[in-house]
Amino acid sequence: MAEEVLTDRVKEEISALAPLDIIVGIPSYNNAATIGSVVTSAQAGLLESFPDRKALIVNSDGGSKDGTVEAFKHACRDGHSLTIEHPVYPVHHLTTPYHGLPARGNAFRTLFRIAELAGARALLVVDAGFHGVAPGWFNPFLDAILNKEFDYAVPLYRRHKYDGALTNCIVYPLMRALYGRRIRQPIGGEVGISGRLARHLLTRNIWNTDVARYAIDIWMATAAVAENYKVCQVRMGAKSRDLRDQSSDLSTILVQVVGSVFGLMETYDSIWRNVLGSLPTPLMGDPCEAPMDPVSVNIPRLHASFQQGVRDLRPIYEIVFTREQLSELEAHASQPLDRFSLPEELWVGLIYEAALAHHRRAMDREHLLKSLAPLYLGWVASFARQTENEDSSKADERIEKLCLAYEQLKTYLINQWPLA
Amino acid sequence: MTEFLEQAVWGPLRELGQQAILNLSSLVGMLILLILGLVLGWVAKEVVYGILRILRFDRLADRLGIGPVVERTGLARSSSYLAGQIVQGLIVLTALLAGLNALGTPLTRNLVERVFLYLPHLLAAMLVLIAGVLIARFLGRSVLIAAVNANLPSARLLSGITRLFVVALTVVAALDELGISRTTIIVTFAITFGGLVTAAAIAFGLGARDLARDLLQSQFRPKVEKEMADTMRHI
Numbered sequence: 252m253a254e255e256v257l258t259d260r261v262k263e264e265i266s267a268l269a270p271l272d273i274i275v276g277i278p279s280y281n282n283a284a285t286i287g288s289v290v291t292s293a294q295a296g297l298l299e300s301f302p303d304r305k306a307l308i309v310n311s312d313g314g315s316k317d318g319t320v321e322a323f324k325h326a327c328r329d330g331h332s333l334t335i336e337h338p339v340y341p342v343h344h345l346t347t348p349y350h351g352l353p354a355r356g357n358a359f360r361t362l363f364r365i366a367e368l369a370g371a372r373a374l375l376v377v378d379a380g381f382h383g384v385a386p387g388w389f390n391p392f393l394d395a396i397l398n399k400e401f402d403y404a405v406p407l408y409r410r411h412k413y414d415g416a417l418t419n420c421i422v423y424p425l426m427r428a429l430y431g432r433r434i435r436q437p438i439g440g441e442v443g444i445s446g447r448l449a450r451h452l453l454t455r456n457i458w459n460t461d462v463a464r465y466a467i468d469i470w471m472a473t474a475a476v477a478e479n480y481k482v483c484q485v486r487m488g489a490k491s492r493d494l495r496d497q498s499s500d501l502s503t504i505l506v507q508v509v510g511s512v513f514g515l516m517e518t519y520d521s522i523w524r525n526v527l528g529s530l531p532t533p534l535m536g537d538p539c540e541a542p543m544d545p546v547s548v549n550i551p552r553l554h555a556s557f558q559q560g561v562r563d564l565r566p567i568y569e570i571v572f573t574r575e576q577l578s579e580l581e582a583h584a585s586q587p588l589d590r591f592s593l594p595e596e597l598w599v600g601l602i603y604e605a606a607l608a609h610h611r612r613a614m615d616r617e618h619l620l621k622s623l624a625p626l627y628l629g630w631v632a633s634f635a636r637q638t639e640n641e642d643s644s645k646a647d648e649r650i651e652k653l654c655l656a657y658e659q660l661k662t663y664l665i666n667q668w669p670l671a
Numbered sequence: 672m673t674e675f676l677e678q679a680v681w682g683p684l685r686e687l688g689q690q691a692i693l694n695l696s697s698l699v700g701m702l703i704l705l706i707l708g709l710v711l712g713w714v715a716k717e718v719v720y721g722i723l724r725i726l727r728f729d730r731l732a733d734r735l736g737i738g739p740v741v742e743r744t745g746l747a748r749s750s751s752y753l754a755g756q757i758v759q760g761l762i763v764l765t766a767l768l769a770g771l772n773a774l775g776t777p778l779t780r781n782l783v784e785r786v787f788l789y790l791p792h793l794l795a796a797m798l799v800l801i802a803g804v805l806i807a808r809f810l811g812r813s814v815l816i817a818a819v820n821a822n823l824p825s826a827r828l829l830s831g832i833t834r835l836f837v838v839a840l841t842v843v844a845a846l847d848e849l850g851i852s853r854t855t856i857i858v859t860f861a862i863t864f865g866g867l868v869t870a871a872a873i874a875f876g877l878g879a880r881d882l883a884r885d886l887l888q889s890q891f892r893p894k895v896e897k898e899m900a901d902t903m904r905h906i
Binding site for chain 2: 411413500502508548552556559563612614618624625631
């Protein structure tokens with residue numbers, strides 16, 4: 252029998268309101284400054300676009316100490332609202348997750364259970380720290396789930412060409428090559444989920460694992476795509492930069508994010524090993540030309556980090572990569588910055604070898620993932636140098652070229668996987 | 672006269688002969704046990720080696736970091752072969768001790784008893800050494816990766832020092848377990864490491880005063896941004 256995550260009081264409250272059409276879930280942790288505006292926008296958006304739908308706004312808090320819950324209650328003077336506290340254990344505070352919200356997985360589990368109990372058709376989860384969310388933001392997501400019957404809707408934000416570098420060079424192309432669906436920002440933070448998918452995800456036994464702890468978004472996106480749920484992307488404007496993801500250092504982000512993608516390759520290996528090529532994902536919403544925040548990248552510093560990594564981490568790379576890859580890496584590391592450029596094939600080969608080494612447990616997995624940091628910085632330096640004088644569309648073309656390299660070299664990964 | 676010869680010569684000679692036959696049978700028994708041990712040991716080595724090879728023990732040993740150590744030190748041609756050799760050695764040793772015990776003299780009995788009492792210490796010391804090598808390797812790697820990711824120029828040196836320190840500690844603990852000049856080893860270890868730390872501190876203080884000042888300043892005074900900061904988000 253599944254573990255119950257709601258108290259009897261909460262269950263009674265929800266039963267009294269059921270059936271509901273929409274649940275807007277707002278996971279929070281010390282977001283007193285922003286949660287009020289998120290709630291106000293959600294209420295206005297629901298009233299504007301879905302006045303005839305019965306909705307509930309739920310704040311799932313992870314033990315805030317700055318008055319977040321009070322701010323939420325204060326903002327929810329009209330309409331149905333509910334405050335609950337999802338469990339946060341000491342283990343959740345041991346390592347800061349890349350998204351900055353401890354026990355985010357538990358928040359989702361609680362919201363899924365509420366959606367199930369209320370018989371909700373759509374669940375929209377918005378981060379309480381989301382700056383500048385407008386009432387119009389909610390409509391395309393809920394429209395995709397309620398009217399167009401998609402099961403999983405992820406945002407597609409307008410981003411600077413250097414922003415989200417890890418998503419651009421590993422997460423997006425790798426997930427696209429693996430599962431054959433082009434989801435440009437699979438870990439966008441905000442997400443719309445159908446009641447059907449929420450009920451399904453609730454039954455999965457991942458809630459006490461690192462996937463739920465650190466990478467719930469990656470898991471949900473992977474599960475939705477791999478298990479053939481209807482997925483779409485929703486065009487959004489530029490997301491205001493709160494730099495929350497930089498609360499963790501790069502090596503921790505690599506362990507959490509890349510480690511989760513690699514880990515899910517084990518779970519879904521019978522699926523991705525039968526996929527070649529990729530299909531586009533439907534796009535909802537209108538194109539938006541909102542201005543983006545400027546992003547600066549210190550290319551010489553990244554290049555120096557790459558050079559040091561190739562030089563000093565050789566004993567580790569010898570275990571993970573092939574001799575040819577090592578020689579190529581060393582040849583590129585010896586190049587001066589003005590001629591420095593990492594070829595797509597080399598980069599994809601390195602990531603695939605790292606995935607195989609992770610699979611065969613060639614060494615401690617955390618060591619393996621953390622040792623990728625200098626190589627990643629090298630790729631970012633190379634990409635930034637190549638696109639320094641190019642606009643966003645040219646940079647996107649380069650990312651597309653990289654994605655195609657991932658897809659073309661996937662046969663190697665498929666063949667090597669059982670032998671690893 | 673006959674009685675005298677019987678008492679003074681033939682009697683002791685007969686006794687000596689009987690004793691020699693008795694000892695010879697013990698000696699032959701010991702040799703048989705030893706030969707049996709050698710044969711059994713060889714067979715056990717081959718069996719263990721074969722089974723471990725089928726079970727891909729060498730790969731596991733490589734992952735744990737034992738394989739490269741075996742390879743580098745030339746202890747054996749592979750980790751699984753080394754495991755076979757250890758089993759062989761234990762069987763031969765047991766046979767030898769059983770053979771010595773079969774001689775039945777107080778000296779050999781005493782020796783066997785002492786060896787058996789010492790064996791647990793030997794085993795514990797071996798385990799301490801193996802654990803030490805593994806821990807040294809793990810910590811060395813952790814330090815190396817953390818230092819490289821923090822852009823410390825002396826990452827490899829730091830990693831090497833960490834490994835050396837852990838291995839040295841392990842060797843001291845293993846020797847202590849074996850009871851080999853316990854006090855001398857601990858004192859030597861303390862003096863060596865104390866000396867090294869003092870020497871390093873003096874060298875750092877005299878030779879790298881500016882560096883020390885800069886380092887402390889960077890730790891305790893607000894940083895002045897010299898380089899352009901990255902503002903990109905990874906996710």
